[in-house]
Amino acid sequence: MTKGRLHSIETFGAVDGPGIRTVFFLQGCPARCAYCHNPDSWKVDGGRDVEVEELVHRAKRGSAYYGKEGGVTFSGGEPLLQGEFLLEAIKAIKAEGYHVAIDTSGTYLDEHSEAAIAAADMVLLDIKHVDPVEFENLTGRTQEKLFPLIEIINRLEKPVWIRQVIMPGYNDTEEYIASLNEFLQQIKTIEKVELLGYHAMAVKKYNKLGMEYRLKDMKPMNKARLQELKKLTYMCK
Ligand code: SF4
Known part of the structure; x- marks a missing residue:
């Protein structure tokens, strides 16, 4: 059986x-998002070894709380x-009858990605920025993988929830929301779009790790403004 690297479990x-x-945060990420909450998930050789069996066991343990809607999410890092x-992990968890989501940043794809997406019930897709230049500034990656990923999602007709972080003075404008909608x-196959207000809770983690936090001067997103923008956003409930 293939071993994985695990950052943490929520x-x-x-x-x-x-x-x-139950959220499994897999270790390793090719992106370097300025607001990343888990910079300790970046290195592929960080975290710890994990086997599918352990994840199935943990998924079962949380199952009393899943109800009709809940289940398991693979996040990261970048799970793909x-x-x-x-x-392997998705197949084993699906075999137990649980709903599985993949939370991806759209910054990585390889020959295994399509099969993993096909095996999952849904995708949570983070849109880092719609503009290619800003996307690269924010993540350190290009949008090169994002469009093939969207093509796979469309072809497989996988339900998608979109997530977009809104940052004050950066993309908290009607213009940005209009370009996002477009x-x-x-x-x-979008079922829902979530706008998430930027907050600076990751700063302490960066300090602790001795890493520089690029957004140290950015204030948390104003809640009322976020509500206004939500009203203008496609499929945002
Ligand atoms: S994709 Fe996620 S884990 Fe990777 S750097 Fe960005 S926010 Fe962090």
């Missing part, structure tokens, strides 16, 4: 897909970076 997760979920392990029209 039980009773309520913000990573429908219902209450461990595509072979991800696919961008999203190419994804055929």
Whole structure:
């Protein structure tokens, strides 16, 4: 059996897909998002070894709380970076009857990605920025993988929840929301769009790790303004 690398596990997760979920944060990410909450998930050789069996066991343990909607989410890091392990883990967890979501940043794809997405019930797709230049500034990666990923999602007709972080003085404008709305029209299976207000809770983690936090002067997103923008956003409930 393939071994994976695990960053952490969250039980009773309520913000990573429908219902209450067990969230497996897989280790390793090719992106370097300026606001990343888990910079300790970046290195592929960080975290610890994990086997599919352990994840199935943990998924079962949380299952009393899943109800009709909940289940398991693979997040990261970037879960598609461990595509072979991800696919095995999804199949094993699906075999137990649980709903599975993949939370991806759209910054990585390889020969295992499509099979993993096909095996999952849904995708949570983070749109880092619709503009290619800003996307690269924010993540350190190009949009090169994003469009093939969207093509796969469309072809497989996988339900998608879109997530977009809104940052004050950066993309908290009507213009940005209009360009986001336009961008999203190419994804055929969107069920919901979530706007997430930027907050600076990651700063302490960067300090602790001795890493520089690029957004140290950015204030948390104003809640009232975020509500206004939500009203203008496609499929945002
Ligand atoms: S994709 Fe996610 S884990 Fe990777 S750097 Fe960005 S926010 Fe962090």
